[in-house]
Amino acid sequence: DFQMTQSPSSLSASVGDRVTISCQTSHDITNYLNWYQQKPGKAPRLLISDASNLETGVPSRFRGSGSGTDFTLTISSLEPEDFATYYCQQYFDFVNTFGQGTRLEIK
Amino acid sequence: QLQLQESGPGLVKPSETLSLTCTVSGGSVTISGYYWGWIRQPPGKGLEWIGSISYSGNTYYNPSLKSRVTISTDTSQNQFSLRLTSVTAADTAVFFCARHVTATTPDNWGQGTLVIVSS
Numbered sequence: 057d058f059q060m061t062q063s064p065s066s067l068s069a070s071v072g073d074r075v076t077i078s079c080q081t082s083h084d085i086t087n088y089l090n091w092y093q094q095k096p097g098k099a100p101r102l103l104i105s106d107a108s109n110l111e112t113g114v115p116s117r118f119r120g121s122g123s124g125t126d127f128t129l130t131i132s133s134l135e136p137e138d139f140a141t142y143y144c145q146q147y148f149d150f151v152n153t154f155g156q157g158t159r160l161e162i163k
Numbered sequence: 164q165l166q167l168q169e170s171g172p173g174l175v176k177p178s179e180t181l182s183l184t185c186t187v188s189g190g191s192v193t194i195s196g197y198y199w200g201w202i203r204q205p206p207g208k209g210l211e212w213i214g215s216i217s218y219s220g221n222t223y224y225n226p227s228l229k230s231r232v233t234i235s236t237d238t239s240q241n242q243f244s245l246r247l248t249s250v251t252a253a254d255t256a257v258f259f260c261a262r263h264v265t266a267t268t269p270d271n272w273g274q275g276t277l278v279i280v281s282s
Contacts, residue, residue, distance in 0.1 A: 090268055092210075099259055099272035100210065111270075143210055147267040151226055154210040 058083055062144050062155030068163040073134050077158045079127040079144035088148040091120055091129045094157075095140045103142075104129065136162075165190040167260050167273035175254075175280050181247040185260030185273060192236050192243055193218050198263035199243040200234065203256040204275070211256075215263050216243060223266040250280045 059082040069075050079089065087107035092100040102111050104120035107127055117132040131138055139162050144155040171183035185199070192199050200215025200223075214224035216234045224232050233246040247254060257277050261269030 094210075099261075099275055100269075101272075102268075102270045105264070105268065105270075145210075145212075145268070147265050150212075150223060150267060153212040153225075153267050157209045 058146075058149045058151050060144065060146060060155050062158055064158060065156060066159040066161065068161045069134055070163045071134050071136055075131050075134060075160065077129040077142055077144075077160075079122075079129075079155050081125045081127075081146055081148075083148070084124045085146050085148035087123050088146055089120075089122070089127050090145045090147065091118075092143045092145060093138075093140045094143065100143065134160075165262060165271050167262065167271065169258060169260050169273045169276040171276065171278070173277060173279060175250055175278060176282050177251055177280055178249055181245070181250050181254065181278055181280070183245045183258055183260070183276065183278070185243050185245075187241050187243070187262075190262070192241055193238055196264075198223070198266050199236065200261060200263050200266075200269065201245045202259045202261060202269055202272075203254075204259070205253075205256045206277075212267055212269075213245065213247075213258075215266050217266070252280050254278070255280045 061080045089107045091104040094100040108120045119130045142158045166188045168186045175181045198215040198217050201213040216222045231248045236243040257275040259275045260273045262271040264270045
């Protein structure tokens with residue numbers, strides 16, 4: 057079975073901090089991975105596609121990296137509007153496409 | 164500017180069929196290269212991709228839901244729809260419609276609609 061593991065499940069940080077969120081897959085998915093941000097009561101927003109491609113309008117403090125089975129979302133310096141839940145999503149396979157989510161909270 | 168809006172009943176009885184429609188404005192469901200699909204999110208939980216349909220009518224479904232799901236388009240109304248049969252309480256969720264740039268990559272979402280399965 058194809059598995060995705062996103063970590064940590066929650067994270068407390070302060071404005072200005074650098075944070076990293078990890079996503080690991082059980083099979084090589086090359087770069088078929090996206091990152092989404094979701095705020096309470098809102099639809100998710102696509103931040104990064106193809107593991108590292110920043111979507112139009114997304115601030116440059118967001119960076120995606122990785123390939124194969126290990127991927128990372130890095131926010132270089134947290135802004136107040138970045139506190140949200142983040143999801144990775146693979147599109148190599150039709151099952152278990154989204155990670156479990158990482159809730160980023162203000163410390 | 165592309166906009167998507169979900170519509171349909173907010174309450175469905177167990178064992179019945181859930182039907183939702185997504186109305187697209189600012190774009191066409193027949194535009195080449197795009198897909199149109201559905202994602203759901205149970206209250207307080209994570210996201211689950213349900214399925215999508217291509218501009219040419221090819222469908223792609225999450226294997227865990229495939230036996231109960233149908234996604235279709237109505238090009239005359241510029242809409243696409245979701246049918247989920249034999250629902251149970253476990254199907255209670257916010258359902259999002261979305262344009263997809265690959266069969267499973269949603270990039271432009273509707274606001275979502277809550278559907279509760281209860282008698």
